[in-house]
Amino acid sequence: MSEEKRIVKSYEEEMQSLNDDLVKMGSLTESQLSDTIQAIVKIDKEAAENIIKNDAQINELRAKIDDQISTVLVKRAPMAIDLRTTISSLKISHDLERIGDLAKSVAKKIEPLPIDLPQELTGSLKRLGELVQKQLNNVLDAYITKSKDKAVDVWRNDEQVDDLTHIAMNEVANFLGKNKKNLELATHLLFVTKNIERAGDHVTNIAESLYYLIEGEYLEGARPKGKEFVKDK
Amino acid sequence: MTNNKVKIKTEKLDVFYGQKQALKNVNLEIFNREVTALIGPSGCGKSTYIRCINRMNDVIETCKISGSIKIDGQEINNKQIDVVRLRERIGMVFQKPNPFPKSIYDNVAYGPQIHGLADHKDKLDQIVQTSLKKSALWEEVKDRLDEPGTSLSGGQQQRLCIARAISVNPEVILMDEPCSALDPIATAKIEELMEELKKTFTIVIVTHSMAQAVRVSQRTGFFHLGNLIEVDTTDKMFKNPNNKMTQDYITGRFG
Numbered sequence: 001m002s003e004e005k006r007i008v009k010s011y012e013e014e015m016q017s018l019n020d021d022l023v024k025m026g027s028l029t030e031s032q033l034s035d036t037i038q039a040i041v042k043i044d045k046e047a048a049e050n051i052i053k054n055d056a057q058i059n060e061l062r063a064k065i066d067d068q069i070s071t072v073l074v075k076r077a078p079m080a081i082d083l084r085t086t087i088s089s090l091k092i093s094h095d096l097e098r099i100g101d102l103a104k105s106v107a108k109k110i111e112p113l114p115i116d117l118p119q120e121l122t123g124s125l126k127r128l129g130e131l132v133q134k135q136l137n138n139v140l141d142a143y144i145t146k147s148k149d150k151a152v153d154v155w156r157n158d159e160q161v162d163d164l165t166h167i168a169m170n171e172v173a174n175f176l177g178k179n180k181k182n183l184e185l186a187t188h189l190l191f192v193t194k195n196i197e198r199a200g201d202h203v204t205n206i207a208e209s210l211y212y213l214i215e216g217e218y219l220e221g222a223r224p225k226g227k228e229f230v231k232d233k
Numbered sequence: 234m235t236n237n238k239v240k241i242k243t244e245k246l247d248v249f250y251g252q253k254q255a256l257k258n259v260n261l262e263i264f265n266r267e268v269t270a271l272i273g274p275s276g277c278g279k280s281t282y283i284r285c286i287n288r289m290n291d292v293i294e295t296c297k298i299s300g301s302i303k304i305d306g307q308e309i310n311n312k313q314i315d316v317v318r319l320r321e322r323i324g325m326v327f328q329k330p331n332p333f334p335k336s337i338y339d340n341v342a343y344g345p346q347i348h349g350l351a352d353h354k355d356k357l358d359q360i361v362q363t364s365l366k367k368s369a370l371w372e373e374v375k376d377r378l379d380e381p382g383t384s385l386s387g388g389q390q391q392r393l394c395i396a397r398a399i400s401v402n403p404e405v406i407l408m409d410e411p412c413s414a415l416d417p418i419a420t421a422k423i424e425e426l427m428e429e430l431k432k433t434f435t436i437v438i439v440t441h442s443m444a445q446a447v448r449v450s451q452r453t454g455f456f457h458l459g460n461l462i463e464v465d466t467t468d469k470m471f472k473n474p475n476n477k478m479t480q481d482y483i484t485g486r487f488g
Contacts, residue, residue, distance in 0.1 A: 079471045080483050
């Protein structure tokens, strides 16, 4: 990584501001996701409403970052590390926005849920949610420190996300198996589980973009896969 | 591209202007029918390097050159080489268009005439026409071939100089900042032309415009203080160079 400052001060400032906004967007997305996980575990409908409302802030930041990136591209024709930073920032901001959308969509599913959801259901969702949240935290940390190793760790850990998704889905299936009247509720919970898993996939995308930013090469090999969802007998 | 054969092989090239060393142990391979761009800050040695390829430095008395430059395996850096014949094989285009104070026709016909490439007028006419077509100037000048070359616009003059260079059927064309005196449209025409010329010729271009290096070349070499710091495919050099100094230069961090 280059530590020297650019000769053109305004270019330096533009890249710094892009970086700052991306970090800000990351931290906003992280707190949205963590609030969502807490809200689903506690079935906190008031918190859910706030989460739905706050998503607009993430979208605004993404639009601002898009705009900054098109300015840098047209004005500076960035090269080497600057080119990779610009391209990766564009991709990362879009993944962050998607994570925000998924958090919002989980929050929307809280409203119809009863407050006395069986503990094993909330328990497995909590574990999955907390893992994805930790993954997001780690990848943002890797972004700030530009750590290739941390990015690879996050990428590898997606396997655990898949495994916990599998367990959570099984819990939902058991819940439905006990009483067919649970169908509507179970459908909601399947969506919630799947959305949290997809947030995890976007975290993995961020790890890949970050790896490209640092190394100038793409992470090789297929992303590690956990068990696909098959209902345990 | 990597299967391509080496046209010019430079090994351990040192160049001194008096006491000052302008090139230090340069090892560089230029590939056949590719555009190789040479970049680097002013005074880095890139122009000195291309002037070695056609022995232009011979005219500078204080200049001392050691090391090897081989074109198709033949050493050109020795006294036995016929320099006139060498410069027929290695054409050159300069920063400022410099047509002879002659007609458009004579500018192009001059080289073939002195090198004895045309034994009759029809043959010469044909060479002039082909060269002007290859340099994408024919349509603009075919009805005014007897007008002075200097009556053309800057961009046209530069294409005339390219026609003059290719009229003697060279193998290599050296271009020393060929577009720095031209407007963007004239520059675009030259760049478009290079795309076409590289099918027939090996091109080495010195440029201060990194965007131009990216657009026109397949390979790029970065010089600094007489050293060749890094050479690689242009794609690699501008997306992910190996050397930190290259990266600092192309991202505008050079102090």
